[in-house]
Amino acid sequence: MLQSKLFYKANKNKSAEADSVSHDLLTRAGYIDQLMAGVYTFLPLGFLVLKNIESIIRKNMEVIGGQEILMPVLHSKEIWQKTGRWDALNDILFKMKGNGEKEYVLAPTHEESLIPSAKKIIFSYRDLPFYVFHIQLKFRDELRTKSGILRTKEFIMKDLYSFHANQADLDKYYEVAAKAYEKIFKESGIGKITYRTLASGGSFSKYSDEFQMATEIGEDVIYICKKCGIAINKEIKAENPICPKCQGAEFEEKKAVEVGNIFKLGTKFSAPFNLKFTDKDAVDKSVIMGCYGIGLGRLMGAIVEASHDDKGIIWPKSVAPFLVHLIQVENNIKVAKACQKVYQDLQKENIKVLYDDRQKSPGEKFAESDLIGIPYRVVVSERTLKINSVEMKERSKSKIQLIKVKQILNFLKP
Numbered sequence: 001m002l003q004s005k006l007f008y009k010a011n012k013n014k015s016a017e018a019d020s021v022s023h024d025l026l027t028r029a030g031y032i033d034q035l036m037a038g039v040y041t042f043l044p045l046g047f048l049v050l051k052n053i054e055s056i057i058r059k060n061m062e063v064i065g066g067q068e069i070l071m072p073v074l075h076s077k078e079i080w081q082k083t084g085r086w087d088a089l090n091d092i093l094f095k096m097k098g099n100g101e102k103e104y105v106l107a108p109t110h111e112e113s114l115i116p117s118a119k120k121i122i123f124s125y126r127d128l129p130f131y132v133f134h135i136q137l138k139f140r141d142e143l144r145t146k147s148g149i150l151r152t153k154e155f156i157m158k159d160l161y162s163f164h165a166n167q168a169d170l171d172k173y174y175e176v177a178a179k180a181y182e183k184i185f186k187e188s189g190i191g192k193i194t195y196r197t198l199a200s201g202g203s204f205s206k207y208s209d210e211f212q213m214a215t216e217i218g219e220d221v222i223y224i225c226k227k228c229g230i231a232i233n234k235e236i237k238a239e240n241p242i243c244p245k246c247q248g249a250e251f252e253e254k255k256a257v258e259v260g261n262i263f264k265l266g267t268k269f270s271a272p273f274n275l276k277f278t279d280k281d282a283v284d285k286s287v288i289m290g291c292y293g294i295g296l297g298r299l300m301g302a303i304v305e306a307s308h309d310d311k312g313i314i315w316p317k318s319v320a321p322f323l324v325h326l327i328q329v330e331n332n333i334k335v336a337k338a339c340q341k342v343y344q345d346l347q348k349e350n351i352k353v354l355y356d357d358r359q360k361s362p363g364e365k366f367a368e369s370d371l372i373g374i375p376y377r378v379v380v381s382e383r384t385l386k387i388n389s390v391e392m393k394e395r396s397k398s399k400i401q402l403i404k405v406k407q408i409l410n411f412l413k414p
């Protein structure tokens, strides 16, 4: 991608309304643009990151047997009345009237739309278990939208739903899904600071699990047991001040932001829809369900909270919009030609490159490069070309090294 053609505008000044580092940096570097409170456009840079996060999540969902579907965002009032959530979630539901008197909901989650489909497919224990997921927009009328894309009214979520014949099968799959979540956060670069955290489980299970990333901006507080290392959330700590696993009483307290959650739903949603199957013993039983969510924009914001410095974002390679930021510092034909050659050679090897071909000062280009946060910066100038070299710098390190033009590919390819 030529930077001169990229649809964005960087801003070197800290924005006044940003209330978190990720909000400030993602806005200033041209990743996102706010349309109104809690509603954002992902500009090309932001959309590339979002797609990378989506790929990591999709891959890990497929590994645990998830089949991808796409459910609608527009739901009828009737399915939401069926589960009682038309009233129970009144505070956050976007309800609307169509032409005439028919009422609708913009979906905040998708149990209500999935179960009517499942009813047409599940009849026998032979039809179970199965796992489906989708990556789709959701809407919640959050009053406290803040921190940029960490808490929004419209957001993209992956949710996986599992359907089982019995509790033991759900319990087993739940642990498989938890492991997949740990892999997703590890591959997204936040594995070391993300804690599987015991949370209250509602009516069908003693516990659910939140995946909480430790960060000072976090609105949640988690408690890490000093003896056995498990994390529990505030609710669990309030109900029972000792560790539920080892009975330890000393905890380390951390602020955190929730980047994922998994629940054992049991028959909470299958019962109102009368979603049943005939078991091996010829008895009709309610299907047992689990659900597993991750907000993609939230995860993107969390990664920036975890990985930045005072100059800008430091993307992990796995989610970065480009791997290489190629910077041309002089506007003469020789340097331009050398840059174009590097640009083409890297693209031939399927390495994603943002090429700063603009007529700007080196200082401006470097500052913007640090703000955007692409993992490798390659600088081409007359000085480096004299010795057939380029300057190579990793965004996460301070060291600048000269490497031969011919060695660029070897350097980038691990």
Ligand SMILES: [Zn+2]
Residues within 6 Å of the ligand: 225, 226, 227, 228, 229, 230, 243, 244, 245, 246, 247, 248
């Ligand atoms: Zn413990």
